[in-house]
Amino acid sequence: MLTFEYQLAPFLKNADDTEDWVKELLYSAIYQLEYLDRVPKRAIFDETIKIAKRNGHDGIRRMVTGVLHAIDRKGLVDPSKIKNRSERISIETSVPVWLVKTLDDQLGKDKTESILRSINHPAKQSIRINQTAELTKDEIIAQLEEEGFKVSDSLVATSGLILQGKLAINSQLFKDGVITIQDESAMLPVESMTINGDDQVLDACSAPGGKTTQIAEHLTSGMVTALDIHDKKLRVVKRNAQEWDWLIK
Numbered sequence: 001m002l003t004f005e006y007q008l009a010p011f012l013k014n015a016d017d018t019e020d021w022v023k024e025l026l027y028s029a030i031y032q033l034e035y036l037d038r039v040p041k042r043a044i045f046d047e048t049i050k051i052a053k054r055n056g057h058d059g060i061r062r063m064v065t066g067v068l069h070a071i072d073r074k075g076l077v078d079p080s081k082i083k084n085r086s087e088r089i090s091i092e093t094s095v096p097v098w099l100v101k102t103l104d105d106q107l108g109k110d111k112t113e114s115i116l117r118s119i120n121h122p123a124k125q126s127i128r129i130n131q132t133a134e135l136t137k138d139e140i141i142a143q144l145e146e147e148g149f150k151v152s153d154s155l156v157a158t159s160g161l162i163l164q165g166k167l168a169i170n171s172q173l174f175k176d177g178v179i180t181i182q183d184e185s186a187m188l189p190v191e192s193m194t195i196n197g198d199d200q201v202l203d204a205c206s207a208p209g210g211k212t213t214q215i216a217e218h219l220t221s222g223m224v225t226a227l228d229i230h231d232k233k234l235r236v237v238k239r240n241a242q243e244w245d246w247l248i249k
Contacts, residue, residue, distance in 0.1 A: 207233035
């Protein structure tokens, strides 16, 4: 949001008096112009102006049209030209200046910048090898590669793999329950636990069920109780845990 606010500021007079939805509409247009390469500029302008007209009045439509054409003529401001380092990183990564400075003090400038820039990149597609799988890790990797995936070990989780090239949900191994789609960092809490087969485990915030099923894999006579404040999320947990129904309630 800070990035878009900075880029919109030169083109928007009386920003404090502009309704939030109008600014958010323009932020959306800036995002599409800057970060998407498959949407034609004319389509971005046309849809943005249509929304402004539909949700507002003719004055808002004219203002939005004027801002878009001004951006087209002059171009967006380049944040890399900000001289103050903390302010520049704040705008480039859309993180408050106070947080940049705090992380600088705690982690050092190089580590801070690396972390903040990384959070603006798409997360890796990671899967967990289910402990109940009859295939070995090497056999699973070989089958994934046969299906067209580029496979590498997770540097974070021992049971995790990173997949590229295709969606894991389309893998036959996923359909067969051999692998589970789960963020590699989400695997760590269970990996750090010492779970005995007869333990009674409470997962108090269980949706969508990745950690719940991961816990269940370590149980024999024990049970994991999965909770969530939303019934619809619990239905997702139950659906994702069908193969472990005898361990999960």
